Amino acid sequence: MQESKIRAYLETATNIAVLAVSILILSLLAVSFFSKGSKTEFNSGLQKGKQFAQLPAVDYSASRQTLVIALSSKCGYCRESLPFYKQVAESQGNNKITRILALSPETKQVADQFLEQNQLSLEAIPSVELNAYSIDATPTIILLDSKGIIIDFWVGKLPERVEQQILDAINVNR
Secondary structure: OHHHHHHHHHHHHHHHHHHHHHHHHHHHHHHHHHOOOOHHHHOOOOOOOOEOOOOOOOOHHHOOEEEEEEOOOOOHHHHHOHHHHHHHHHHHOOOOOEEEEEEOOOOHHHHHHHHHHOOOOOEEEOOOOHHHHOOOOOOEEEEEEOOOEEEEEEEOOOOHHHHHHHHHHOOOOO
16 A cells, blocks of 8 residues: 555656656747847848958959848749849949848849849849858848948848838938
C-alpha cells in the first residue's frame, strides 16, 4: 500500500514537471515567433552614421548622395514597390543630385531583364552577395552621403509617408 502511494506521488510529480517544461518551451517559442524587431535589429550591420562597405566601381564622392536599393526579381515586396522605384528614378531626371543604384544578388542578365521589363532606369550592380554589405532582406533602401556614410536606411515594403520622406531626402521634390 505504501508503495502504491509513492508510485502515485512520483507519477503526479513527473506529470507536473513535464507540463511545466512544456509550457516553458511553448512560451519561449511564442515569444521568439511573435516578437517583431526594429529595422536596426533586423539589419544589425547597418547603422546610421557608419561607413557603408565600398561597392565595386562606385565612387560615392561623384554625387552628393547615393541611394542604394537592394532588390530581387523574386521578392514580392520589391515588385509591389516598383511604382515607388519608378517615381524615384523619374524624379531625378537630368538633375543627378542623387546617384541611384540597384543592387541585386542575381546575375547581370536577370537583374538587367528585371529592370528593363519594369522600365526602371536604375544603375544595376548585379551578382552582389547582399550579406557582405549587411543587407539581410530585400527590399532594403540605404541613403549614403558623398563619403559613403549611412544617412538612413529602410527595410521592406514602405508606407506612402515613408516613401515621401525618402523622396524629400534625395531632394527630388525641390
